[in-house]
Amino acid sequence: MKKIIVFIMFLISSYTFSYNFPMKDPYTATIIGSSTLMTPNVSEKVPTKVYDIKIKEKVPEIFWYAENFKFSLTAQKEEAPLIFVLAGTGSDYKSIRMQYMERILYDAGFSVISISSPMSAQFLISASKEAAPGLLMNDNKDTYEAMKLAYEKIKDKVKVSEFYLMGYSLGATNSAVVSYIDENEKYFNFKRVFMLNPAVDLYASSKKLDAYLDEYTGGDPLKIESLIENVLNRMKNNMKNEYSSIDSETIYKMVSSDFLTEKEKKAFIGLAFRITSVDLNFISDVMTKSYVYTNENEKLDKYSSLFKNFKRVNFANFENYVDRIGLPYYSKIDSSFSMKKLAKEANLRIVDDYIRNSSKIVAVTNADELILSNEDLSYLKDTFKDRIIVYPIGGHCGNMFYYENVAIMINYLKNGVLQNEK
Structure with missing residues (x-):
């Protein structure tokens, strides 16, 4: 296993009650932390390839540059778990946050497929059926279909042991809805789902x-x-x-x-x-x-x-x-x-019963999260109970690449344990 795993397992074994994220101000954390890799020993380069598929027969000519749906695959050479990563609001598969996440997850032994946000130009043009995003169930039916087509495109290029799912920001919210859809279809039958700084009330x-x-x-x-x-x-x-x-x-x-x-x-x-x-x-x-x-x-x-x-x-x-x-x-x-x-349709509560009772879905967020009201934060705590970690600081996704947070995420994905000692 690659060197980051040794580091992460050491960190987990010595994890203490303190939390040492350096940016105390949520706005500074959001701006600097969300675009900064604060985990050591992550590979500089991973074997990522971009693929495209045609989902819509025709798009307006002005959007010719995005007529095909694009996604990326970072594949392990041997059989490995495959994790889908769903981008945050308006971001696409190749954004810097998605690239950081690919590198972290690849080093942890996962193959990775990166999927653009339904609110990104790339997805909106090439894969959104209604092209009027904002309704979570509609958007994520589109996302789910795109994920299936993406996997069909590359399934002969990667050996998969089992499927996982995660997302950050709106992508975290979307991951819960995609998992709900998959619970009925069982195409992927995700083993674990990790929600990183989800939104609750989109509007x-x-x-x-x-x-x-x-x-x-x-x-x-x-x-x-x-x-x-x-x-x-x-x-x-x-x-x-x-x-x-x-x-x-x-x-x-x-x-x-x-x-x-x-x-x-x-x-x-x-x-x-x-x-x-x-x-x-x-x-x-x-x-x-x-x-x-x-x-x-x-x-x-x-x-x-x-x-x-x-x-x-x-x-x-x-x-x-x-x-x-x-x-x-x-x-x-x-x-x-x-x-x-x-x-109502733009609120995580549309899958409330599912996320309350699905043991395979966990969430992490921050007490000073910018996109959550006090009511939203209380809702997440009440819904996930012992399946959520609320870090004391971090703003919106500001600590998503901080080494302590990364260690917690990888430990859950690999071992099914959300260690919360705070």
């Missing part, structure tokens, strides 16, 4: 993250654009205002210093989320033919300027997406569909 969490940016900028698009220019000016390439090319990891990496004020930190966290909302508003508008930011008679082809079209969205937030596209779209399908029903 409320989104409004909270949107507010981080608006509190700093007053919702003024010019001030938001100035923040983006700030990020771009720190980069040593020629990304001239191509907002759609920036993701949360890019922003976090660019502003990963401790010289920002708390308001500035919150603004950049909100900005990272807003970039996802901009993508979501525009892509979903085109895919669903809602014509909020486009018009029916306009020709959008492979030569259309993405910059010009994203400018139309004018930094619309997630609530704008819900009000202008999501809710009207589902109301056309079901006249009884309401905001109340949308909020």
